Amino acid sequence: MMKTSKIPILKLYNNLLISIQWELDDKTAMQFQEDLLKKIHETGATGVVIDLTSVDVIDSFIAKILGDCVNMSKLMGATVVLTGIQPAVAITLIELGIELEDIHTALDLEKGLELLKELED
Amino acid sequence: MDGQSCVMIMNEWDIVAARQLGRHAAKELGFGAVDQARITTAISELARNIYHYANGGKIYIDKIEEKEKKGIKITASDHGPGIPDIRKAMEDGFTTSGGLGAGLPGVKRLMDEFYIDSKTGEGTVVQVVKWLR
Ligand SMILES: Nc1ncnc2c1ncn2[C@@H]1O[C@H](COP(=O)(O)OP(=O)(O)O)[C@@H](O)[C@H]1O
Ligand SMILES: [Mg+2]
Numbered sequence: 484m485m486k487t488s489k490i491p492i493l494k495l496y497n498n499l500l501i502s503i504q505w506e507l508d509d510k511t512a513m514q515f516q517e518d519l520l521k522k523i524h525e526t527g528a529t530g531v532v533i534d535l536t537s538v539d540v541i542d543s544f545i546a547k548i549l550g551d552c553v554n555m556s557k558l559m560g561a562t563v564v565l566t567g568i569q570p571a572v573a574i575t576l577i578e579l580g581i582e583l584e585d586i587h588t589a590l591d592l593e594k595g596l597e598l599l600k601e602l603e604d
Numbered sequence: 605m606d607g608q609s610c611v612m613i614m615n616e617w618d619i620v621a622a623r624q625l626g627r628h629a630a631k632e633l634g635f636g637a638v639d640q641a642r643i644t645t646a647i648s649e650l651a652r653n654i655y656h657y658a659n660g661g662k663i664y665i666d667k668i669e670e671k672e673k674k675g676i677k678i679t680a681s682d683h684g685p686g687i688p689d690i691r692k693a694m695e696d697g698f699t700t701s702g703g704l705g706a707g708l709p710g711v712k713r714l715m716d717e718f719y720i721d722s723k724t725g726e727g728t729v730v731q732v733v734k735w736l737r
Contacts, residue, residue: 574640
């Protein structure tokens with residue numbers, strides 16, 4: 484029997500780092516959204532990097548949750564960068580008709596942190 | 605996996621199970637990474653619609669062969685409330701649940717063939733095919 488797993492959220496200076504390491508189910512994704520907002524509130528983090536290197540499907544439901552995470556974090560004063568989106572995932576997102584226009588993206592965690600630094604300056 | 609397999613969709617874990625089964629079948633058939641993602645995403649959208657709107661149903665995954673062609677056929681079937689206006693449901697952005705409304709029109713773009721049949725009070729069947737190139 485599967486159960487909802489918690490995605491670990493690490494703090495590094497003013498940033499939160501999240502690496503999603505397994506297939507996202509709906510409950511885990513919704514729990515993550517709640518945990519992330521709580522953590523931003525507790526820590527006053529100004530940047531968030533969510534690494535999606537290991538994620539090989541993002542459907543419209545998960546995409547909506549990720550988009551909501553970005554917008555809600557922004558309201559709380561934190562900029563989100565999504566990193567490591569696989570080419571196949573990027574293609575399916577576009578074909579689904581989901582636009583990530585206003586969302587910051589970078590190649591990997593390291594580049595994501597660099598981008599956050601640039602955005603702050 | 606040979607021939608047909610079927611996943612009952614009752615809860616959100618079943619959506620993950622259907623996806624994994626579909627990806628496995630797509631890989632076995634020789635689909636590349638992008639097509640595997642398309643097929644898996646399509647299954648996810650259809651399974652989620654069953655879970656959200658029909659309170660349960662089934663996803664069938666078939667390996668199919670026709671003359672020189674090989675492919676995968678996904679059938680999503682439920683006995684839910686049905687879709688009153690299919691044309692509207694196929695529009696980008698149309699949703700009755702605060703979703704993105706990208707599921708059905710998106711699945712149509714992701715796959716090569718798309719059939720939908722729905723009757724109010726009886727249920728919905730969506731059948732999609734991806735051919736191996
Ligand atoms: N299996 C189904 N049974 C009943 N209604 C459905 C079913 N699938 C889709 N619908 C209806 O069609 C609409 C559009 O579906 P979809 O394109 O997947 O977008 P979303 O799920 O984001 O609303 C849904 O909001 C729902 O009203
Ligand atoms: Mg849907």
